Each structure stands twice: as structure tokens, then as C-alpha cells.
Amino acid sequence: MKNNCRKENIFNNLNNKINAIIIKNNVEPFIDNNFFYFTGLDEGIFEGCCAILFPQKKSELIITELEYESSKKSTENIKIFNNKKKYEELIIEFLSSSKFIGLNFNNLLYKDYINFKKLLPNSKFINISEEINKLRIIKDNNEIKKIRNACNIVDKVMAKIPDIIYKEITENQLAAEINFLMQKMGAKKPAFTTISSFGQNSAEPHYSHGNVKLKKGDFILCDFGANFMRYNSDITRTFVFGEPNDKQRSMHKTIVNAQNIAFNELMAEVKAKDIHKKVFSFIEESKFKSLFIHSTGHSIGLNVHDVGEGLSSDSEILLKENMVFTIEPGIYLPKFGGVRIEDDIIIKKDGYELLTNANRNLITI
Numbered sequence: 001m002k003n004n005c006r007k008e009n010i011f012n013n014l015n016n017k018i019n020a021i022i023i024k025n026n027v028e029p030f031i032d033n034n035f036f037y038f039t040g041l042d043e044g045i046f047e048g049c050c051a052i053l054f055p056q057k058k059s060e061l062i063i064t065e066l067e068y069e070s071s072k073k074s075t076e077n078i079k080i081f082n083n084k085k086k087y088e089e090l091i092i093e094f095l096s097s098s099k100f101i102g103l104n105f106n107n108l109l110y111k112d113y114i115n116f117k118k119l120l121p122n123s124k125f126i127n128i129s130e131e132i133n134k135l136r137i138i139k140d141n142n143e144i145k146k147i148r149n150a151c152n153i154v155d156k157v158m159a160k161i162p163d164i165i166y167k168e169i170t171e172n173q174l175a176a177e178i179n180f181l182m183q184k185m186g187a188k189k190p191a192f193t194t195i196s197s198f199g200q201n202s203a204e205p206h207y208s209h210g211n212v213k214l215k216k217g218d219f220i221l222c223d224f225g226a227n228f229m230r231y232n233s234d235i236t237r238t239f240v241f242g243e244p245n246d247k248q249r250s251m252h253k254t255i256v257n258a259q260n261i262a263f264n265e266l267m268a269e270v271k272a273k274d275i276h277k278k279v280f281s282f283i284e285e286s287k288f289k290s291l292f293i294h295s296t297g298h299s300i301g302l303n304v305h306d307v308g309e310g311l312s313s314d315s316e317i318l319l320k321e322n323m324v325f326t327i328e329p330g331i332y333l334p335k336f337g338g339v340r341i342e343d344d345i346i347i348k349k350d351g352y353e354l355l356t357n358a359n360r361n362l363i364t365i
């Protein structure tokens with residue numbers, strides 16, 4: 001099974017002699033997607049549950065009764081608990097003889113950490129977040145298939161947007177239509193709060209939507225993603241309602257060109273930060289200097305901003321085959337509006353493949 005492979009890989013990647021790994025969920029929003037990564041489960045929430053991974057034997061899933069149905073897909077051992085005492089007994093039963101235990105500090109609540117220390121006084125806890133992220137940033141075939149599905153959904157929805165738009169539609173209404181279409185086309189849920197911003201609101205990169213009506217000449221910035229079997233996509237297009245003016249055309253053209261600069265550089269063994277630098281300097285040298293205020297892209301997968309990596313000036317990573325990123329240059333002119341174009345790509349040995357393919361030209365509605 002694919003997820004056994006993932007478990008094997010993580011133990012092979014650990015320098016320390018780790019006897020067991022605990023992936024612990026608390027309640028929403030403190031769910032660690034590594035629970036789903038290592039168990040291969042794709043339904044359920046698994047609040048308060050644990051996956052205990054061992055290098056040489058089956059994993060033990062310590063789960064609450066209400067997740068029993070969802071857990072049945074797993075080939076690992078399942079143990080049910082319905083109170084704190086039983087949970088703690090199971091932790092002690094499975095882990096008291098493990099001297100070195102790996103934990104994912106990036107997603108672990110401090111109170112859970114304190115509890116493990118109390119229950120397992122003879123164990124040493126080692127943070128293995130970095131090793132997990134190194135593994136997760138490179139997607140396997142099973143993950144790529146799900147991401148492709150998530151990308152196909154947003155392509156289809158983006159293509160329908162010009163037909164949905166009408167004069168005086170509000171940002172809230174457009175966001176609702178986008179979410180409805182994504183779910184109708186097979187998404188489990190939106191990957192994040194859909195951004196549908198009109199006019200000068202588009203100058204605020206993380207504005208979501210409000211009760212604002214569409215007017216002639218407005219930019220329409222739509223940024224949304226689909227969650228499909230726990231994997232995410234993320235796409236942005238910027239339209240104009242009516243005939244665009246020269247400044248709007250020029251902003252859009254600059255961003256199309258900036259995105260192409262990134263596309264031309266993408267391939268395995270290139271430094272992520274070099275891609276960002278090239279895109280950034282291109283915009284700095286245009287008439288929209290200092291208006292590109294975020295990174296060029298982020299890794300995407302089980303999380304929308306996956307494993308905390310991306311194409312930014314701070315990044316230290318080299319691109320590798322089967323990493324998946326967004327490429328999303330944008331410029332934001334306060335009190336006027338913003339343009340962002342975002343696509344999802346997968347790194348190949350000698351280049352990249354676009355996973356989202358919605359029309360990138362300036363579409364006037």
C-alpha cells in the first residue's frame with residue numbers, strides 16, 4: 001500500500017534512532033494532515049485521535065468511537081477509546097517501551113506534548129517536522145492524481161465565471177456561485193475562503209468578499225480552490241467588467257509577462273528563491289515598482305500552503321521533480337485595484353507541467 005511506503009520513507013529519512021512516531025490530532029482547527037498522509041485515510045475528521053507509526057510493524061490508530069466507520073478503510077490496527085482514561089492506557093500500552101519518539105512539533109498542541117511527557121516519563125521526544133515536510137513536499141502518484149482532479153474542477157468553474165456575472169451582482173453572491181459550482185463539480189469543499197473582490201477591493205490581496213455591487217469598469221478578482229479527497233488546488237484570474245482602460249490593460253499584461261518569466265525558469269535543480277527574484281525584479285523594473293508585495297508561489301497539497309515552503313526570497317529549497325507549487329504574481333494599486341494570475345504547476349526534470357489551464361488572457365465581461 002502507498003501509505004506504507006510513506007511510513008517506510010519517513011523512518012529511512014530520520015537520522016536518529018526513532019522507535020515510534022506519534023501523529024496527534026486535537027480538535028478542529030488543530031488537525032494534523034499528516035494523520036491522513038500516513039494512514040491514507042481520506043474521510044472523517046479524527047479529532048483527538050492518534051496514529052502511532054512503528055518502523056517494523058503495523059501502525060496503531062487510536063481513535064474515537066465516532067470515527068470507527070471512517071477508519072475501516074485503513075489496513076492498520078484500530079483501537080477505539082471513548083474516554084480519556086482509555087486513551088491514556090492505550091498510549092502507555094503501545095509506547096512505554098519506545099525510548100525515542102518522533103513528534104511533529106509544527107502541528108502539535110503544547111498541552112498534548114505535556115501529556116505525552118507525563119504518560120511516558122522514560123521516553124525522549126524528538127521533533128521530526130522537518131523530515132516530514134521534506135517527504136511531503138514531493139508528491140507521489142496517488143497525491144498527484146488527487147491534485148489534478150482538484151485543478152480540473154477549478155478550471156471548469158473559472159471558465160463559467162463570465163456567464164455568471166451580471167451588473168450589480170455582489171461579491172458575496174459571486175463567491176456563493178463559485179463555491180456552489182465547485183461542490184457541484186465534485187469538490188468536497190472550498191480549499192479556503194473564496195476571494196471575489198471588485199474594483200478597488202482587489203487591491204487588497206487577502207480581502208475575501210462583501211456586500212459590494214459590481215459596477216462598469218471594475219476589476220473582478222477571483223481566487224479560489226477546490227478540495228478533492230483532501231487535496232487542494234488554488235487558482236486566480238482577474239477580469240474587467242466592461243471595456244478595460246489603459247492602466248488596467250497594462251497591469252494585466254505585466255502580470256501575464258511576470259508569470260511567463262517564472263514558467264520559463266521552472267525545472268528541477270533550480271533554486272526556488274531565484275525564480276522569485278527574477279519575477280520580483282521584472283515587476284520592480286516595470287511601471288508598477290514596489291506593488292508586488294508577496295511571494296511568487298507556495299507549495300500546495302494536503303494543505304493549501306503546504307509544508308511552509310514556497311517560491312520566496314527566504315526559501316532555501318531546490319526545486320525537485322513532483323513538487324507542486326502555485327505561480328501567482330500580483331500587483332496591488334491602493335484605491336485603484338489589483339491584478340493577480342495564479343496557476344498550479346508540477347515540477348518536471350526538464351521543466352514543468354501546468355495543472356490549471358483556464359484562459360490567462362484579459363477577459364472583459
Ligand SMILES: [Mn+2]
Pocket residue numbers: 234298326328342
Ligand atoms: Mn495561492
